[in-house]
Amino acid sequence: MTADIRTTAPVHRPAQAPARPAGPRRRGRWGVQIFLAAVSLAFVAPLLLAVYASLRPYQDTAQNGYFSWPSHLSFAYYRQAYTESGMGGYFVNTLIIAVPAVIVTLFLAAFVAFAVSRLRLRGGLVLLMFFTAGNLLPQQVIVTPLYVLFNRIPLPWWMSDSLTMYDSYWAVIVVNIGFQLGFCVFVLANFMRTLPQEILEAAIVDGAGVWTRFWRITLPLCRPALAALATLEFTWVYNDFLWALIFISDPGKLPITSSLNNLRGQFFTDYNLLAAGSVLVALPTIVVFLLLQRHFIAGLTLGSTKG
Amino acid sequence: MALTSPRRAGRPRLRRFTRRDLAVLVVLLGIPVLLDVAIVWGPTLASIGLSFTSWDGIGDIHWAGGENYRNLAENYPPFWPAVRHNVLWLLFLGLIATPFGLFLAVLIDRGVRFSRFYQSVLYLPVVLSLAIVGFIAQLLLGTDQGAVNTLLGNRADPVDWLGDSRLNIWMMMIAASWRHVGYVMILYLAGLKSVDPALKEAAAIDGANERQTFFRVVLPTLRPVNVVVGVITVIEALRAFDIVYAVNKGRNGLELLSVLITDNIIGEASRIGFGSAIAVVLLTVSLGGIVTFLVQELRGARDR
Numbered sequence: 001m002t003a004d005i006r007t008t009a010p011v012h013r014p015a016q017a018p019a020r021p022a023g024p025r026r027r028g029r030w031g032v033q034i035f036l037a038a039v040s041l042a043f044v045a046p047l048l049l050a051v052y053a054s055l056r057p058y059q060d061t062a063q064n065g066y067f068s069w070p071s072h073l074s075f076a077y078y079r080q081a082y083t084e085s086g087m088g089g090y091f092v093n094t095l096i097i098a099v100p101a102v103i104v105t106l107f108l109a110a111f112v113a114f115a116v117s118r119l120r121l122r123g124g125l126v127l128l129m130f131f132t133a134g135n136l137l138p139q140q141v142i143v144t145p146l147y148v149l150f151n152r153i154p155l156p157w158w159m160s161d162s163l164t165m166y167d168s169y170w171a172v173i174v175v176n177i178g179f180q181l182g183f184c185v186f187v188l189a190n191f192m193r194t195l196p197q198e199i200l201e202a203a204i205v206d207g208a209g210v211w212t213r214f215w216r217i218t219l220p221l222c223r224p225a226l227a228a229l230a231t232l233e234f235t236w237v238y239n240d241f242l243w244a245l246i247f248i249s250d251p252g253k254l255p256i257t258s259s260l261n262n263l264r265g266q267f268f269t270d271y272n273l274l275a276a277g278s279v280l281v282a283l284p285t286i287v288v289f290l291l292l293q294r295h296f297i298a299g300l301t302l303g304s305t306k307g
Numbered sequence: 308m309a310l311t312s313p314r315r316a317g318r319p320r321l322r323r324f325t326r327r328d329l330a331v332l333v334v335l336l337g338i339p340v341l342l343d344v345a346i347v348w349g350p351t352l353a354s355i356g357l358s359f360t361s362w363d364g365i366g367d368i369h370w371a372g373g374e375n376y377r378n379l380a381e382n383y384p385p386f387w388p389a390v391r392h393n394v395l396w397l398l399f400l401g402l403i404a405t406p407f408g409l410f411l412a413v414l415i416d417r418g419v420r421f422s423r424f425y426q427s428v429l430y431l432p433v434v435l436s437l438a439i440v441g442f443i444a445q446l447l448l449g450t451d452q453g454a455v456n457t458l459l460g461n462r463a464d465p466v467d468w469l470g471d472s473r474l475n476i477w478m479m480m481i482a483a484s485w486r487h488v489g490y491v492m493i494l495y496l497a498g499l500k501s502v503d504p505a506l507k508e509a510a511a512i513d514g515a516n517e518r519q520t521f522f523r524v525v526l527p528t529l530r531p532v533n534v535v536v537g538v539i540t541v542i543e544a545l546r547a548f549d550i551v552y553a554v555n556k557g558r559n560g561l562e563l564l565s566v567l568i569t570d571n572i573i574g575e576a577s578r579i580g581f582g583s584a585i586a587v588v589l590l591t592v593s594l595g596g597i598v599t600f601l602v603q604e605l606r607g608a609r610d611r
Contacts, residue, residue, distance in 0.1 A: 040428040066454045111335040134347040136597045140568040141586040145353035176344025210328040239436030278439045285434040
């Protein structure tokens with residue numbers, strides 16, 4: 001695809017947000033700085049506390065509370081949390097669910113958004129409403145019928161060892177796709193509206209079909225929005241808790257969020273161990289966010305408001 | 308959400324689709340539509356239907372008419388507290404957390420130093436799962452060695468922030484806001500970045516002060532973001548589940564409609580008809596938000 005139409009696309013790329021001129025330096029700057037620093041501190045403090053707790057032995061914090069000078073710091077809880085909760089396996093489960101769910105959702109949503117915002121189909125607006133409104137329904141409203149439905153859909157043994165859709169990864173993947181479609185369609189349709197229609201017209205003159213207009217022309221221009229959405233969606237699917245709780249009964253198939261339950265003892269809960277587990281569970285989403293942060297904010301900037 | 312129309316008059320209409328185009332359209336629109344019907348809309352209708360029946364999930368389904376709803380309102384003690392909590396949650400997010408997120412976005416957008424850092428830090432809680440937020444809340448607010456009680460220096464007579472049914476709902480709302488604020492902030496920040504600076508300059512030339520500029524000029528141009536944020540606020544408030552479930556399974560002061568539904572459906576009782584009736588109540592409340600949103604969007608689309 002070296003000589004494809006994409007090479008001409010950057011000419012028509014929507015103008016980036018103009019470089020912001022340095023704001024006027026006024027009095028009050030210090031007040032703002034102090035305020036923001038204080039709020040930021042309040043926002044990370046709980047996280048830092050969790051990290052701090054996870055590095056200290058239980059006896060130490062039990063005696064002296066969490067606000068005390070540590071007698072001893074170690075990563076021992078991390079090793080213990082990792083092995084005792086079976087986190088590795090759960091993490092794989094989460095990836096098995098999240099990766100296909102995010103990719104398929106973005107692909108399908110991108111096409112719907114393309115059809116709605118770029119093809120001027122009759123009924124496009126209705127279609128947009130259909131998806132967006134669907135995403136706004138509370139999850140619990142759809143839970144029961146899905147539970148019943150999934151219990152009645154048979155799957156061959158090579159797809160699911162429970163022989164039904166219930167208690168298989170498929171259930172959680174499909175639900176995530178169906179449920180997240182609406183949001184992605186909404187964001188992508190808004191984004192695609194900001195792309196100049198002229199590019200498509202040029203392509204139509206050149207005889208490009210719907211698929212080419214979508215895959216070769218529109219999609220490459222949507223990269224920032226797709227990156228932002230992929231980050232968001234990955235976080236959401238990764239953190240999901242309810243779907244797996246309801247649609248999966250085999251503990252071996254649960255996603256990583258459930259591994260924390262394994263660290264919760266029946267009668268005694270070692271909070272420092274749980275803290276270590278929580279930090280481990282949270283780490284992947286934090287890393288993804290920090291790595292993709294720039295794309296993330298750029299994507300939202302272009303997507304949510306650009307006229 | 309385009310504010311201005313890129314559409315020009317007199318543009319030639321699209322040519323009719325070829326057969327291949329139609330095939331692509333049918334397949335790639337058909338799959339998501341079918342999925343959405345199967346996963347979202349079908350089950351929603353089914354839930355409404357089931358709410359008029361009594362069913363344990365295994366045996367026969369019996370028509371019960373309005374029985375479930377009457378029981379819900381009259382002999383189900385957690386119901387009204389749950390409704391109250393849901394409304395409270397909505398008000399808290401809508402009147403406190405969301406405006407605070409907007410305020411932070413405005414401060415950061417003014418181009419203070421380290422803005423990138425603040426932005427990342429404030430957003431960080433959003434990537435955490437509510438289950439983890441629930442756990443961190445225990446770490447902070449627990450009675451035995453909770454950080455807040457240690458800080459208050461009342462270890463002999465600790466405040467039971469999470470166990471006291473008058474206090475815990477507030478603590479949970481603060482914890483939920485911890486994530487909500489960051490999300491709202493990033494959305495507004497994205498919106499503010501794309502506001503044309505010329506608008507603000509024009510307002511300044513006309514003698515508007517900073518506050519007037521913001522409320523009369525900037526905020527109205529953010530209407531699309533406002534709509535999105537409003538919807539997210541309503542939805543987050545109604546969907547709240549994980550965090551209270553992680554703390555005490557949503558009991559003892561933390562009843563929410565979502566918890567009651569889950570309890571009735573996957574609990575030992577498995578009262579599916581009854582659970583569905585609660586779901587329909589939740590649906591009715593959220594329809595208010597959804598319809599408002601759709602009306603706004605339709606109006607916006609017509610303006611384009």
